[in-house]
Amino acid sequence: MKIQKYIARDMPEAMKRIRAELGNDAVILHSKVIYTGGFLGLFKKRNIEVLAAIDPSVSDVPVPQYKQMKKNEVRHPILIKEQPPNTKSFDQPSIDQSVNGKGSADYPDIVKQLDEINQHVQAFGDLSSNVSFSIPTPIKKVVHQLAKHEIEKSIKDRLVKELVAKWYAAGENVQEPDVFKWAQQLLLTEISSYSFGEISLSKKYINVIGPTGVGKTTTLAKIAANIILKQQKTVGFITTDTYRIGAIEQLKTYATILDVPLEVCYSMEDFENATRKLENCDIILIDTAGRNFRNKKYVEDLMQVVDYKREMETLLVLSLTAKQKDLEEIYQQFSAIEIDSFIFTKLDETSSYGAMINLIVSCKKGVAYITTGQNVPDDIIQATPIELVNKIIEVD
Template sequence: MKYVAPTMNEAMKKVRNELGENAVILNSKVMDSGGVFGLFKKRMVEVIAAIDPGIENEKAEMKRLRSQPDASKSVSFKQDEHRKQQLKSENSVQQELKELKKMIASFTSSSQFERYDSSIREILLHLQIQGINESLLLQAGDHLQGYFKSSGQKGTEILLIEAKRFLKDAVSEVNMSGMSYKKKYINVIGPTGVGKTTTLAKMAAEAVIEKRMKIGFITTDTYRIAAIEQLKTYAGLLNVPVEVVYKLEDYKKAIHKFRDFDHVFIDTAGRNFREKKFVDDLHKVIDFERDMETFLVLSLTGKEDDMKEIITQFSAIEINAFIFTKLDETSTYGSMVNILKETKTGIAYITTGQDVPEDITEVDADYISELLLKGFSHERSGV
């Protein structure tokens, strides 16, 4: 089937949405469409994709296995299950290799990448799969091609080292550090389901356990009883007080109660912040002007466009840095880099699980560049 989109990323999304993860790319090309009298043409990407027939063979084999007689059932069942897993594993590996090779071929046929050496195209493909936007991909390609020509270094591993250096430089312009501890009030905001409360507890644990500070909790998340109880559980473990606030007057009373504390950590409700109303509601409960450091929490499992929309909605609030959660639940990290470069906003932490206080870490440019190219050698070898 044929799919046309403005970029390769969007074309691949269409393929996955309609044909699923078992689709393979048969051909792709860049073409011009529209325009008047040869002017104002728009560049588009055309992708031809199909379902791998090998998957259908696997389904047929599974059906045959299920139809076998029940004689020697216990032994046969184990053998069948083993065979099913073996078939699934073999077909999965073959499918991944096939799709990867087809995508590499699609890069070769694309006019915007054909000027690069094949080793560079491999690296660009990996970064494209990571979700790096096209502008940065082309910058990376031009940089690596220039390095390739000037240095005479042709090995992929050498180019990989230079690619890491390029990515490190690309994100080094944004600030990367945790809490500054210069503000008394530490506030985390963000949409529902990103792990704000757990993240706040991890940050608070650092202040209590490592810094030996006197802290308190405020929660404005009165929409979910479970959220209040969760924060109270963390507060109990850290032996710190919690104040639940419903309106700005309650908030003022709470901060007065904590006037002699070193820091106050504020948990906010997770709402659909694509609706401006919920952002406005925050201002009705929290005084953002008072000695505050605010972190916007975003999940790496979310869609980049949704994250950007949330950032736009929060533009009326000064965001000091992002916190990206759920690193352990995804294998693609390009959206984080795209957002950091586009917004020029810093990054405070990345979280890697639910354990408090362990699964949180500060990052630097080296960490992010390593993360983006993680597993590249395994993809090339098919491991």
């Protein structure tokens, strides 16, 4: 049995070619809609692919329009042979288009091979190029959503490329909610490999660091309340924030409300004494001073007061109201200290949440908590990848 593949604009054209080449006794084995051509994987033309077969033993196969084929000569179907030399397309396989076999048992393997080849879709080029692309409307809406939340260009480009590839691979009948779900899953893939959620309490010392005004002390009180109420652990406070007026009094107020001990440290010696006094506590939470993050000496001062050689988990507290560039600079300044994860504060004071995704991807760090207000202990939630992504891609 000879099996031949044809690619044509529509079924009538395919049938005309099949009859002309294989004769009226040819049978259709398989047909499907495919997309070919285009530019960088876009703007492909809708065609139909047909597999037809003929038994060579049939005596009345008319071949008047074609010269007799030589032995082992491969006949290429129309459209395929019009492809420019030395070019390859995922939609146009390089396998022989005429297959001579003993029977139709060869057909399933051929169909499987063709289907696998046609599943590849080429993504289009860099969005920053000068080429004007006609992006499908649902994907444009996703792009608008990403831009609204100030998602970094490199992340946005990757997502849109993947979305366009999926769009053309899926073919017809793709709905807007499907595209948004694809975007949601792609963003989840970007961040899910990092650590998320509440601190494990596997380490005795929990240290929060960050610039001034991000809400470190209030956040520390929220974490302490959750540990006491949910985990039934005993907690102690250490503060090294001796610079800010009223900082010690603020933490003393929280310590009184939560009924936990508090130690104030001005030096490494004070820190060592404080840890001895609080050694019976299950968890010791350390509040550090918030100062100008642009001053490297601040980070050096921190390392002169807090013993980071201890078994310690360090959380960098960042405000979502800050500029992306400032957040990146803050991370760079504090990266002299080993940072385990982020805490993002002031979610309720902004409508743009892309900075969370941007920092996770660029810094390769996860998120422990997100705070949503000033109330202690209520306005804090443990971070999860889906929680963050849903702030960006709103899927019903």
